[in-house]
Amino acid sequence: MRSLGSKSNRSWFWPLLLTVAISVASGRSKIATPGLFQFDKAAHFLVxxxxxxxxxxxxxxxxAAWLALLVVSLYGMADEWHQSFTPGRSVELADWMAxxxxxxxxxxLYACxxxxxxxxxxxxxxxARVENPGANAPSSV
Structure with a gap:
């Protein structure tokens, strides 16, 4: 059984890139969002x-599943704390819960x-090949 660190360093690129994007967004005083009610919580949930x-x-x-959940939840908590230093932003327990x-x-979903x-x-x-097996076949016309 592999733990979280067993894949290549290249596998960490996307999670690290996303954490950087989250941190940059958290450090901004104003974030452009649609004017939908509680879109903020949905964005937290999805991201x-x-x-x-x-x-x-x-x-x-x-x-690995439990460790991933723990790491991401702790990162969410750290993200909320980081926001406390940004003018115009506040710490919300509901954001961390989302x-x-x-x-x-x-x-x-991934584990089960x-x-x-x-x-x-x-x-x-x-x-693409499995969904449409004849797509790459040469035509007989």
Whole structure:
């Protein structure tokens, strides 16, 4: 069984890039968002769900799933603390709860739904060939 650190360093690129993007956004006083009610919580839920998916894919098994959830939840807490130093921003327990809920759902889906996990782990080029096997065949016309 692999732990979170067992894949190549290249595998950490996307989760690290997303954490940098989150940190940059948290450090801004104003963030452009649609005028939808409570869009903020949905954005937290979705972004941290994506982050958790990227992190849980780095390992295998229950230990990796729990570790991914813990790491992403703690990062959400640190992100809220980071916002406390940004003028015009505030710390909200509800934001951290949305972060953790998004991470929990993402990790649960990845760990408990083999078809979903297989879909995420299938290389893009292979998906196209499997979904449309005759697409790359030469035409007889």
């Amino acid at each position: 941290f769900g994506l982050l958790a998916t990227l992190v849980v894919r780095l390992g295998e098994g229950r230990r 972060d953790t809920a998004g991470a929990a759902l993402a990790v649960m 739904w083999p078809r979903y996990r297989a879909q995420l782990e299938t290389p893009l080029g292979r998906k």
